[in-house]
Amino acid sequence: MLQLFGYWRSSASFRVRIVLQLKGLAYEQHPINLRQGEQREKAYRRINPQGLVPFLVDGDVQLGQSVAIMEYLDETYPAYSLMPSAPEARARVRQLVNMIACDTHPLNNLRVLNYLEEHFRASKAQEADWYCHWIDETFTALEQLLMTTAGVYCVGNEVTLADCMLVPQVYNARRYDMTLDDYPTIRRIVANCEQLQAFIKAAPANQPDAQG
Ligand SMILES: N[C@@H](CCC(=O)N[C@@H](CS)C(=O)NCC(=O)O)C(=O)O
Numbered sequence: 001m002l003q004l005f006g007y008w009r010s011s012a013s014f015r016v017r018i019v020l021q022l023k024g025l026a027y028e029q030h031p032i033n034l035r036q037g038e039q040r041e042k043a044y045r046r047i048n049p050q051g052l053v054p055f056l057v058d059g060d061v062q063l064g065q066s067v068a069i070m071e072y073l074d075e076t077y078p079a080y081s082l083m084p085s086a087p088e089a090r091a092r093v094r095q096l097v098n099m100i101a102c103d104t105h106p107l108n109n110l111r112v113l114n115y116l117e118e119h120f121r122a123s124k125a126q127e128a129d130w131y132c133h134w135i136d137e138t139f140t141a142l143e144q145l146l147m148t149t150a151g152v153y154c155v156g157n158e159v160t161l162a163d164c165m166l167v168p169q170v171y172n173a174r175r176y177d178m179t180l181d182d183y184p185t186i187r188r189i190v191a192n193c194e195q196l197q198a199f200i201k202a203a204p205a206n207q208p209d210a211q212g
Pocket of ligand 1: 034066067
């Protein structure tokens with residue numbers, strides 16, 4: 001069975017859980033408690049030297065990085081494909097994926113926030129400002145782009161990897177009480193995704209390691 005090392009509130013783990021659920025793949029979860037720093041311990045670094053979640057084990061295949069994992073799953077388990085077939089639409093999905101994976105999430109990761117606090121004495125309020133600033137930057141551009149690409153979902157009327165990225169990023173925004181009033185298209189797409197069982201089952205609150 002597939003093995004997923006992750007954490008309930010990790011948005012990168014959430015992305016992978018959505019893909020697993022959409023494809024109906026059975027998997028075993030191995031929670032790594034990020035708040036307790038388990039990701040940095042030797043035992044976990046032996047599994048993933050980068051000390052980050054998620055991490056997937058599929059037999060002999062051992063893989064870190066959520067986007068690589070999602071693409072691997074999509075290519076290895078093609079039922080319920082999460083990429084369109086037309087090159088332009090595929091590129092569009094990748095553009096949206098990268099806006100979140102490369103230009104937003106890394107700036108707001110736990111280790112980045114910890115570094116701001118430890119090395120620059122950032123207060124919790126400054127950290128929140130930083131966090132929301134980078135989400136706003138991307139969501140402003142994303143909103144414009146989605147107005148031209150979206151149907152029911154980010155690109156047309158089928159769920160793609162872009163939706164598997166967007167919903168966890170909106171989860172992060174909500175954790176910081178962002179209203180998302182300026183992003184009606186993002187809100188509409190996320191509401192559509194959140195009707196699907198796969199997104200509900202993959203949601204942080206529904207994970208075995210979820211804490212109140
Ligand atoms: N680019 C990586 C990012 C992974 C990542 O940063 N995961 C976060 C949780 S969402 C993590 O493990 N953080 C631990 C830390 O910052 O110490 C991916 O997409 O998998």
